[in-house]
Each structure stands twice: as structure tokens, then as C-alpha cells.
Amino acid sequence: MRPATRGFLALAVLFSLISTPLAAADATCDSCANAALGEAQTCAVFALDGATVELTGGSQVDGNACIGADGELTMSGGTLVSGSASLASGAMSSSSGKATVGGGVMNDVDLSAQRDGALGAAADAAAQSCTQTFERLRGAQTISGTGGKNVICVGDVDLSGGARIILSGGTSDTFLLNVTGKFSLSGSSRIQVAGDLQPGGVLYNVEGTVYATSNVCLHRGGPLGQGLLEGHSVMCPWHAWSWDVRTGENTANPILRIPSYEVRVEGGDVLVRLPE
Numbered sequence: 001m002r003p004a005t006r007g008f009l010a011l012a013v014l015f016s017l018i019s020t021p022l023a024a025a026d027a028t029c030d031s032c033a034n035a036a037l038g039e040a041q042t043c044a045v046f047a048l049d050g051a052t053v054e055l056t057g058g059s060q061v062d063g064n065a066c067i068g069a070d071g072e073l074t075m076s077g078g079t080l081v082s083g084s085a086s087l088a089s090g091a092m093s094s095s096s097g098k099a100t101v102g103g104g105v106m107n108d109v110d111l112s113a114q115r116d117g118a119l120g121a122a123a124d125a126a127a128q129s130c131t132q133t134f135e136r137l138r139g140a141q142t143i144s145g146t147g148g149k150n151v152i153c154v155g156d157v158d159l160s161g162g163a164r165i166i167l168s169g170g171t172s173d174t175f176l177l178n179v180t181g182k183f184s185l186s187g188s189s190r191i192q193v194a195g196d197l198q199p200g201g202v203l204y205n206v207e208g209t210v211y212a213t214s215n216v217c218l219h220r221g222g223p224l225g226q227g228l229l230e231g232h233s234v235m236c237p238w239h240a241w242s243w244d245v246r247t248g249e250n251t252a253n254p255i256l257r258i259p260s261y262e263v264r265v266e267g268g269d270v271l272v273r274l275p276e
């Protein structure tokens with residue numbers, strides 16, 4: 001993004017999705033509700049402004065799907081949203097095959113209270129220190145809690161072919177998964193709880209951290225805002241130079257650095273501190 005004024009700048013676009021577990025269970029999944037989400041706990045999945053929720057294969061959302069302004073819900077195959085789908089202004093949904101939304105699709109829903117709850121939870125989640133870190137979760141794996149809050153920091157979650165991640169814990173365990181890269185579950189793959197851990201004790205914060213850098217690539221001025229973001233790296237669309245959005249450093253040659261800016265999330269706004 002390119003600074004337009006000095007001081008703090010409110011941005012319109014957030015790249016964040018926060019949810020309680022995706023699971024196959026009963027129609028409402030009351031045990032999935034997580035108090036940390038405030039008003040947003042009525043949504044099993046909440047895609048903040050502009051984000052897309054894509055369900056393929058036999059995957060399903062147990063509860064309600066909330067899609068923020070200008071976001072998208074796409075469903076294919078035998079996918080299911082057991083509750084309703086609430087679409088904010090400008091959001092769209094599409095489905096094919098036997099995809100079903102049990103409670104129906106509602107358009108132009110005012111999700112502002114849910115959005116505030118989700119943003120507050122996302123900002124709080126992103127500020128937590130990691131207790132376990134994984135660059136990538138791809139295959140079958142069990143992650144065991146150690147009692148109390150487990151903050152699991154993950155680059156990519158990329159499960160397919162029926163792969164299962166099991167989160168195992170006792171009655172005192174809660175899990176927070178901060179995912180900074182890709183979050184993809186396809187086929188019959190899933191993340192599920194075990195032991196005495198309840199679905200409502202698990203919170204996913206996908207891309208909950210917002211970074212701001214200059215839009216101008218140092219090579220020949222390419223537009224980084226149109227580049228591909230993978231994990232913490234944005235690749236310039238012109239000649240593929242890659243930059244770490246956390247620091248502004250070139251990933252191949254850290255001596256080269258584009259300006260990066262302090263970001264603060266307050267209520268429903270993302271604020272960027274621009275240079276004096």
C-alpha cells in the first residue's frame with residue numbers, strides 16, 4: 001500500500017478470518033461457541049472484509065457462516081453449511097453440485113457487531129506469544145496441550161487426502177492457532193479435538209496480523225500491492241523479487257529494504273503510522 005497522508009491512515013481492507021472449529025457434528029454445535037469472539041461467536045466461520053471461504057469435496061461448516069463486506073462464499077460438491085450463511089453488503093455466494101446451506105442464505109446482513117467482536121479477538125490473538133511453532137502442518141499429526149492456553153503459531157495449514165490434525169488436551173487446555181499463511185482443508189481432511197478438549201476451546205486466527213509496507217518495489221518500481229503474498233513474503237509481479245512484509249527486507253538480500261510501517265488495530269479500523 002502507498003502512504004497518502006501523514007499520521008495514521010485507516011485502511012478499508014482486512015485479510016483476516018477467524019473461526020471456531022470446522023467439524024462434522026450436530027446441526028448447531030453449541031459447544032463450538034467461543035466467548036473470546038464476543039458477538040461473533042454466533043458465526044462458526046467469520047470471513048472479514050474481502051476474504052473468501054471456499055468449501056470443496058465433502059467439507060462442512062458446523063454452524064453459521066458469516067461473510068464480511070465484499071467477501072465470498074463458494075461451495076461445491078457435497079459441502080454443507082449446517083446453519084445459515086449471512087452475507088454483508090457486497091458479499092457474494094455461489095454453489096454447485098449438492099452443496100447445501102441448511103438455514104438458507106441471507107443478503108445485506110448488518111454484521112458490524114460481529115465484525116467488531118472478530119476484529120477484537122483477532123488483534124488479541126495475534127499479540128499472543130507462541131508456545132509451539134510449526135512452519136507447516138501437512139500430514140497427520142497430534143498436537144498435545146500442556147495445560148492452560150496453548151498458542152500454536154503456524155505458517156501454512158495445508159491438509160488433503162483425509163489428513164487429520166488432532167488437538168489433544170485436558171479440561172484446563174485451550175488452543176489458539178495463529179495461522180499466518182495458507183489455510184486449506186480439502187477432501188475429508190480435518191482438524192479435530194481429543195481428550196477432554198471441547199471445540200469451543202479452540203480458536204483459529206488466520207492471517208490475523210496486518211503488515212504495511214511501501215507499494216513500490218526497489219528493483220524497477222513494480223506495484224507490490226498486486227504481488228502474490230505467501231506466508232510473510234510478497235513477490236513483486238514484475239520480476240519476482242520477494243520482500244518480507246514484517247521487516248521490508250528483500251528475502252534474497254536483506255541489505256535491500258523497502259519502508260515498512262507500524263500497524264495498530266483499533267475496533268473496526270486498521271491504523272498505519274506513516275513517517276513524519
Ligand code: FES
Binds near residue numbers: 220221
Ligand atoms: S520491479 Fe519488482 S522485481 Fe522488478
